[in-house]
Amino acid sequence: MAVQSLLSFTHRFEPATDATRPPVLLLHGTGGDENDLVDLGRFVAPGSALLSPRGKVLENGMPRFFRRLAEGVFDEEDLRHRTHQLADFINEAREAYELAPPVALGFSNGANIAAALLLLRSDVLAGAVLFRAMSPFAEPPQTDLSAKPVFLSSGALDPLIPAADASLLAASLSERGAQVRHQVVPTGHNLSQPDVDMAKAWLADL
Numbered sequence: 620m621a622v623q624s625l626l627s628f629t630h631r632f633e634p635a636t637d638a639t640r641p642p643v644l645l646l647h648g649t650g651g652d653e654n655d656l657v658d659l660g661r662f663v664a665p666g667s668a669l670l671s672p673r674g675k676v677l678e679n680g681m682p683r684f685f686r687r688l689a690e691g692v693f694d695e696e697d698l699r700h701r702t703h704q705l706a707d708f709i710n711e712a713r714e715a716y717e718l719a720p721p722v723a724l725g726f727s728n729g730a731n732i733a734a735a736l737l738l739l740r741s742d743v744l745a746g747a748v749l750f751r752a753m754s755p756f757a758e759p760p761q762t763d764l765s766a767k768p769v770f771l772s773s774g775a776l777d778p779l780i781p782a783a784d785a786s787l788l789a790a791s792l793s794e795r796g797a798q799v800r801h802q803v804v805p806t807g808h809n810l811s812q813p814d815v816d817m818a819k820a821w822l823a824d825l
């Protein structure tokens with residue numbers, strides 16, 4: 620799977636080996652890149668096409684999907700702008716690779732922009748797996764997420780994302796009609812095996 624730079628985001632793309640499985644959009648955390656989540660994607664979504672863009676914002680040289688003013692304090696204007704850019708890329712990639720709407724699978728910063736995609740441009744996603752996400756907007760916009768499936772997995776001991784923030788996100792998405800499953804695992808910010816196993820089982824049921 621070669622790194623592609625022809626579309627508007629540098630990305631990797633791996634075609635599906637099972638056409639019945641939904642494509643998966645992989646969104647890395649701060650300091651990651653388009654390679655980071657590919658093995659995880661293959662494991663949790665066997666057979667799915669994988670689309671993995673690299674965030675365009677650099678924070679001290681570390682790629683991210685949008686700017687932040689401090690840890691956990693987002694530059695919401697930039698977040699809105701970057702969310703629309705990413706949504707436009709998803710549409711470009713769907714056309715180029717002939718893909719159905721993907722299920723996003725994001726970790727940390729990638730999960731936060733996936734949550735922003737759901738709130739601003741839900742039409743581009745079939746659903747989302749959000750690992751260590753928080754509510755991306757102080758006042759989340761009203762939108763119709765009827766029946767959109769979302770798996771949210773947060774760490775009870777996560778020092779970066781207070782449990783209340785993850786619960787707020789789960790509540791905002793549910794209030795807008797999404798079918799949210801929120802798991803809290805007894806760990807910190809990093810992913811654990813239970814996160815991965817639960818996400819795999821959840822995706823298999825889609």
Ligand code: MLT
Nearest residue numbers: 649687690691727728731
């Ligand atoms: C963010 O900036 O999206 C969150 O603070 C998570 C992180 O990337 O550290």
